[in-house]
């Protein structure tokens with residue numbers, strides 16, 4: 001069944017053996033001898049065809065420029081400086097979780113007049129018995145806004161990892177598998193949706209573990225002397241992540257709305273507290289108002305950028321240096 | 336990479352086959368072995384086809400685990416009286432059960448169907464004295480270690496599905512013996528049906 005030539009021959013007839021990478025036993029295509037492959041376990045690797053060409057990638061980027069709260073003149077003033085295809089390796093674990101999560105949920109009860117009347121416990125026993133998929137980036141390409149796979153299907157092509165621009169896998173198979181098992185365990189417990197857990201036991205049984213080489217296009221562009229980026233999914237044909245300049249008009253609207261709302265709430269709070277109508281409500285309003293003010297300030301400071309994709313919430317200067325380096329290395333190859 | 340032609344560990348007969356499996360049945364001496372996680376000869380039996388049904392005939396592998404379950408502590412909310420383990424002889428807190436765990440890849444629904452069917456209503460099957468070699472064996476995809484985990488899950492399921500809402504349980508599950516059972520089945524319109 002396997003397609004990949006192992007570069008080894010059958011110990012029985014000398015014919016070339018073909019098998020899926022990661023397979024442990026294989027039947028010789030010539031003499032039917034059953035062969036056992038030991039040690040140096042490979043990793044089952046698949047690769048998806050890139051369905052997006054350069055023209056389409058450019059078009060997708062320009063469409064993306066126009067969408068959302070991005071700077072209104074981005075389509076005109078944004079200058080694409082680099083655009084190149086790339087394969088990103090992802091670990092993918094498909095595992096079955098089998099177990100139970102028991103516990104309870106607490107609910108506030110009210111009497112007929114709407115007054116609190118104690119807490120009610122709802123007991124729960126939830127079975128978890130289903131398959132989970134976990135994926136995670138297996139390399140370190142810098143900030144390109146993609147950490148997990150959103151899509152697991154595509155046209156599978158022979159995995160010629162050495163012939164396409166890609167990143168080296170930086171996590172070991174064992175580490176990745178352990179991380180995947182832990183994550184599936186966590187997902188399984190969460191899927192049970194039990195608020196207070198009194199008992200839990202979940203077995204995670206790996207079914208498939210592989211490396212998926214997934215095609216993307218990396219776009220770097222300039223706007224008002226600052227560098228931004230976009231990442232295009234090469235199978236689905238859409239922008240899945242990126243950074244873009246925000247629009248000053250939207251920002252000032254949000255800023256104004258934020259400060260006016262925050263100021264009003266705070267003022268109302270001071271009034272309520274001072275006039276003695278309700279001290280608690282007053283303090284709450286003051287706190288709420290101040291939070292709103294801070295939020296709009298933060299949005300204004302950092303909201304000058306629109307971000308999409310798996311980008312950490314904490315603001316930090318971005319670098320796509322690594323993806324840039326590879327673009328120059330493969331420049332003559334694909335672009 | 337080490338490449339070896341698979342031979343029977345008992346009689347050294349070399350294996351030839353187009354189909355691949357994780358268990359290897361010697362046509363010469365009848366010994367069955369696995370090579371992962373370590374080389375080991377397996378205990379197995381085939382059951383006779385006792386029913387005629389539409390569809391193709393197959394042997395479906397199950398791990399039959401002879402287990403001892405001991406419940407040390409159990410806390411249940413809502414149920415007035417908790418009956419510990421109906422399955423366990425005399426309703427005590429300890430007993431022996433045969434648990435059947437499907438050894439092929441099945442959807443969660445089919446997995447439950449087959450394990451419940453064989454664990455709770457074991458058919459009166461005859462052990463085949465002569466295995467019908469024209470009937471293909473479905474390849475074993477769930478190893479013994481995974482079967483132990485799934486058996487543990489099934490025991491927990493039997494307890495949780497009793498009246499009341501399980502809140503806490505402490506128990507031991509000991510697997511005394513494991514045997515691979517090939518159950519005759521019919522494959523018809525994308526489903527397997529028991530042939531016993």
Ligand SMILES: [Zn+2]
Nearest residue numbers: 343346361364
């Ligand atoms: Zn033999």
